[in-house]
Structure formats: structure tokens, C-alpha cells
Amino acid sequence: MARSAPSPASSPGLGRKRTAAPAPSPPTPRRYCSISDVMRRSLPVDAPPPVARAREAIYNSILCDVCGSGEREEELLLCDGCDLGRHIFCLRPIVARVPTGPWLCPDCAPPVKPIKRFPMKQTKIIDFFRIQKDDQDAETAKCRLSQDAKKRRKRSLVMQKKRRRILPFVPTEDKARRLKQMASLATALTSSETDFSNELTYMPGMAPRSSNQARLEEGGMQVLTKEDKETIELCRTMQQRGECPPLLVVFDSREGFTVQADADIKDMTFIAEYTGDVDYLENRANDDCDCIMTLLLTAEPSKRLVICPDKRGNISRFINGINNHTPDGKKRQNVKCVRYDIDGESHVLLVACRDIACGEKLYYDYNGYEHAYPTHHFL
Structure with a gap:
């Protein structure tokens, strides 16, 4: 049977009438602005994103x-x-x-971590500082100290002022008090995760010992006299026996670890040698360590050396610097930092620059040679 055509009622689409398309709207007129308005509203090429x-x-x-x-x-x-x-x-x-x-x-x-006090036990102190006991050397050192004192008394005041020789420190005779002094230093070193070292160390990957040549110092370096060299050697020998300078390391909430005299110290007394790892200055350009010390200033920047006591060091790293931007800060200085040529190598020695009373904190002009370290916030 043939299919019948659909009726208009059954197919709504067939009954819809065609209508004319709406007339297009007129184009929006374009707005123009001056180049000055464009430059005023636009951001610079290098402007950051929003x-x-x-x-x-x-x-x-x-x-x-x-x-x-x-x-x-x-x-x-x-x-x-x-x-x-x-x-x-x-x-x-x-x-x-x-x-x-x-x-x-x-x-x-x-x-x-709270500061853990180092035990005041003689055996632990001896092991920590690697002390070598020798009673015969101790008696010899005492005789040497008394002889030096007699010689100083015989000299006239004018002669003493003229010579200005370095004096050996006088250790505390009371063994219990000396044990307390050494325990305070051991506490500071262990809290700072620093090993004790009383000499310059040359580690693999850093500056070799051959690079430490005092003759390369720009402008020259003063040579340590024979008498002063003997004094330094005497002090080193005493320290190897556990006879240390009369110093205490104490913690201050504002300054951190500080060093104070535990007995009266005379002017020109040897305090310590600044020790630590020797490295090239350019290797420590971005180092945050706040106790790096200049060792050698050469004309060629790539050969300049510094002492870094962040891994190995002694009491010198805890002696605070002065605020060398103010007169009051400079008045605090009682220790001077001097670089000497000792046997052709550069060494940094800390020496009392005036009489220091018992209980007085030790201060020196930290890296005062360059005047480049920011000390204006030091107390």
C-alpha cells in the first residue's frame, strides 16, 4: 500500500512560514585616543605581572x-x-x-637545644683538649715566667714603652678554677658543633699550606721578633699541658657566647692565636659564618686567604667585636688583632692592648684592617 503524504497537522514544521532576516545593526563607530593617553595607561615592558x-x-x-x-x-x-x-x-x-x-x-x-654544660671532670677535659702532662716542662715554664718577670722589673719605664714586647699569659694556679675555665670553653665549642684546634688547619679541597706566604701580603707584613716568637712558643707549650689563659666563656642573651677575664690581665699579654680552617676568600663569598678572619691580603684577589673557625677553632672565635662606628664602642676595645709573619707564614695573634680587670669582657676590632664588615649593630 502506498504511504500517504503527511498532513500539516501531523508535521508542524511544514506549516511554519518563512520570515525575512532582521536588518543588520549599524557598526559601532570606532573611538580613537591620542598616543599620550596610550602611553599613560600602558605598563612598562619590564613591569611585573599583577x-x-x-x-x-x-x-x-x-x-x-x-x-x-x-x-x-x-x-x-x-x-x-x-x-x-x-x-x-x-x-x-x-x-x-x-x-x-x-x-x-x-x-x-x-x-x-638548651646549652649542655660540659662535665667538669679532669679526664674528659684532658681528652677534649688533648692535654699532654709533663711535670718537668711545667717546672721549666714556671722558672721561665719568673725570670721574665724579673727582667721586666729591671728595665726602666722608658725601655718598656719603647720595646712593647708580647708577654706570656699567667695561668690560674687553682686547678679547680682552671678546670672551670676550660669546661666553659668546651661547653661553647660543643654547643657550636666545633672541634678544638689551637693551630691553623689546612683541609683537602681548601687552600693548601703552600698558599700561606706572608711575603705576598700587599704592602708587606711585620715580622715577629725573636723574643716575641719565644713567648708565643712558651704559651703554646703551656696550653698543651692544660695551662690556659685566665678566661671564662659565658653566654649572653644579646651577644651570644662572650669571653671575660677570670683574673687581671696586663697590657701586651698574649691572649690567643686565631685558628681554624684556612680557605680562599672567594670560596667564602656567600658564607654566612660571622667569625671569618682575614689571614692574607694579596694584590691578586684569587689568592687572598681567610680563617674559618666554623668547624675547628679555639677561644678566639668567641671574643666579640666592637662597634667601630661609635666612640663608645671604640672605648670598649681591650684586645688588638695583629697579623704577623712567623717563619714565612701569616698568623693572626690576639694581644691585650691595655690592662684588663677581672670580670671584664674582651673586645677587639673585628677585621679592622678592611673596615668592610658591618659592625654598626655591635654593642
């Missing part, structure tokens, strides 16, 4: 969480954990300069 601009605005509004000031932005540290800011001089202990790597505020940093 997210970076928002972050920069937040950083610019950061205030110190301690003092509440936003001034001195170049000395404002930003915590990598909580984004709070703190001035380097508002921290305790004070930070000398802005660290080069990541930094966490005291609230975000791992909890600081």
Missing part, C-alpha cells in the same frame, strides 16, 4: 614584628615560614648581616 605586583605591595607594607617599624628595609629579614619581618638588630642574639640563604624566625625555626 600577582607579583600584589606580592610586592604586601612586602613593602611589612613591619618588624619586634619594634613595629618598617624603616631600614635593607636590614629587615622576612621569615620563609610565616612571612613576618624582623630587623637583624632586633634579633637575640643580634645578627651582624642579612643571611644569604633561607631564614626562619625564632617562632618557625626548630627549637634551640
Whole structure:
């Protein structure tokens, strides 16, 4: 049977009428502006993206969480954990300069381990400082010290001022008190994760000993006299026997570990040699260690040497520097830091530059040769 054609009622599409398309709307007239308006509204080519601009605005509004000031932005540290800011001089202990790597505020940093006191046991002290006992050498040293004292008394005052020889330190005779002095140094070294070393060390991968040539010092270096060299050797021998300078290492909440005299110390007395690992200065350009000491300043920058006591060192790394930007800071100085040519090699010696009373803290002009280290926040 043939299929019948669909009716208009059954197919709505067939009943729809065609309509004419709407007339197109007239084009919107184009608006033109001057080139000055374009330049005024556009951003520079090197402008940061919107997210970076928002972050920069937040950083610019950061205030110190301690003092509440936003001034001195170049000395404002930003915590990598909580984004709070703190001035380097508002921290305790004070930070000398802005660290080069990541930094966490005291609230975000791992909890600081409490200072563990080194046991005041003679056997542990002897092992820690590698003390070598020799009673015969001890008697010889005492005779030598008494002879030096007699010679100094015989000299006239004019002669003493003219010569200005280095004097050997006088160890504390009380063994219990001397044990306390050495235990305080051992406490500071172990808390700083530093091994005791009373001499310069040359480690593989750092500067070799052959690089330490005093003759390369730009402008020359003063040679240690024969008498002063004998004094230094005497002091080294005494220290090997456990007869140390009368010094105590104490912790200060603002300055960290500090050194104070545990007896009266005379002017020109030998305090210590600055010791540690010897390395090239260019290798430590981005080092955050705050106790690096200049050892050799050569005309060629690549050959300049520094002492790094972050792994190995002695009491010298805990002697604080003065604020050499203020008269009051300079008045605190009672120790001078001098580089000497000893047997053709450069050594840094710390010597008392005036009489030091018992209980007085020791201060010196840290890296005073270059005047490049930021000490304006030192106390």
C-alpha cells in the first residue's frame, strides 16, 4: 500500500512560514585616543605581572614584628615560614648581616637545644683538649715566667714603652678554677658543633699550606721578633699541658657566647692565636659564618686567604667585636688583632692592648684592617 503524504497537522514544521532576516545593526563607530593617553595607561615592558605586583605591595607594607617599624628595609629579614619581618638588630642574639640563604624566625625555626654544660671532670677535659702532662716542662715554664718577670722589673719605664714586647699569659694556679675555665670553653665549642684546634688547619679541597706566604701580603707584613716568637712558643707549650689563659666563656642573651677575664690581665699579654680552617676568600663569598678572619691580603684577589673557625677553632672565635662606628664602642676595645709573619707564614695573634680587670669582657676590632664588615649593630 502506498504511504500517504503527511498532513500539516501531523508535521508542524511544514506549516511554519518563512520570515525575512532582521536588518543588520549599524557598526559601532570606532573611538580613537591620542598616543599620550596610550602611553599613560600602558605598563612598562619590564613591569611585573599583577600577582607579583600584589606580592610586592604586601612586602613593602611589612613591619618588624619586634619594634613595629618598617624603616631600614635593607636590614629587615622576612621569615620563609610565616612571612613576618624582623630587623637583624632586633634579633637575640643580634645578627651582624642579612643571611644569604633561607631564614626562619625564632617562632618557625626548630627549637634551640638548651646549652649542655660540659662535665667538669679532669679526664674528659684532658681528652677534649688533648692535654699532654709533663711535670718537668711545667717546672721549666714556671722558672721561665719568673725570670721574665724579673727582667721586666729591671728595665726602666722608658725601655718598656719603647720595646712593647708580647708577654706570656699567667695561668690560674687553682686547678679547680682552671678546670672551670676550660669546661666553659668546651661547653661553647660543643654547643657550636666545633672541634678544638689551637693551630691553623689546612683541609683537602681548601687552600693548601703552600698558599700561606706572608711575603705576598700587599704592602708587606711585620715580622715577629725573636723574643716575641719565644713567648708565643712558651704559651703554646703551656696550653698543651692544660695551662690556659685566665678566661671564662659565658653566654649572653644579646651577644651570644662572650669571653671575660677570670683574673687581671696586663697590657701586651698574649691572649690567643686565631685558628681554624684556612680557605680562599672567594670560596667564602656567600658564607654566612660571622667569625671569618682575614689571614692574607694579596694584590691578586684569587689568592687572598681567610680563617674559618666554623668547624675547628679555639677561644678566639668567641671574643666579640666592637662597634667601630661609635666612640663608645671604640672605648670598649681591650684586645688588638695583629697579623704577623712567623717563619714565612701569616698568623693572626690576639694581644691585650691595655690592662684588663677581672670580670671584664674582651673586645677587639673585628677585621679592622678592611673596615668592610658591618659592625654598626655591635654593642
